[in-house]
Amino acid sequence: MGKVFEMDHPLIQHKLTILRDKNTSSKDFRSLVTEIAMLMGYEVTRDLELSDKEVETPLEKTVGKEISGKKIALVPILRAGLGMVDGVLSVVPGARVAHVGMYRDPETLKPVTYYSKFPKDISERTIIILDPMLATGGSLIEAIDEVKRAGATSIRTLNIIAAPEGIKVVQDAHPDVDIFIGHIDRELNDHAYILPGLGDAGDRMFGTK
Secondary structure: OOOEEEOOOHHHHHHHHHHHOOOOOHHHHHHHHHHHHHHHHHHHOOOOOEEEEEEEOOOOEEEEEEEOOOEEEEEEEEOOOHHHHHHHHOOOOOOEEOEEEEEEOOOOOOEEEEEEEOOOOHHHEEEEEEOOEEOOOHHHHHHHHHHHHOOOOEEEEEEEEEOHHHHHHHHHHOOOOEEEEEEEOOEEOOOOOEEOOOOOHHHHHHOOO
């Protein structure tokens, strides 16, 4: 079973409180999402494999460490996931950036993928799917399905907040995927919004309704 990691770093929790505030502007909201994603990026990459590498300092030769495992590809779920890309890239600037675009079918209420673009060597990379909110889990499950169909085998997700209901359905559908979360909130309401949540992340990020 994939693991669930809830991050308790004080800076993440502090910034998340400001992010939740309904009076936080779109400009500040975008900045906070980037900052939180950067901090979370340290945790989601904590277990990357290392190997020894000899380098020469201005004084002598020494042996340091370098990342030796699979390379990374970030997969933001459009559109809100775009706000997390720059933050994670500041930690792993060599990562490739793929994209998955989805909309919700008005009749079935199920997510429908309308766009996907992945690197050709996706099977050789660790995939980090980015989405600020894990609510019902439907979009995240579809995104994981999509990257698996493209050949990915090493997948983890990065979500700023999540509802317990969404976590469970993602784990049931994809037990091999690790889920990294800034905070696990209380529940979903009748309209599938996370409580206490922060509203619609995409609308608040881009100033739309």
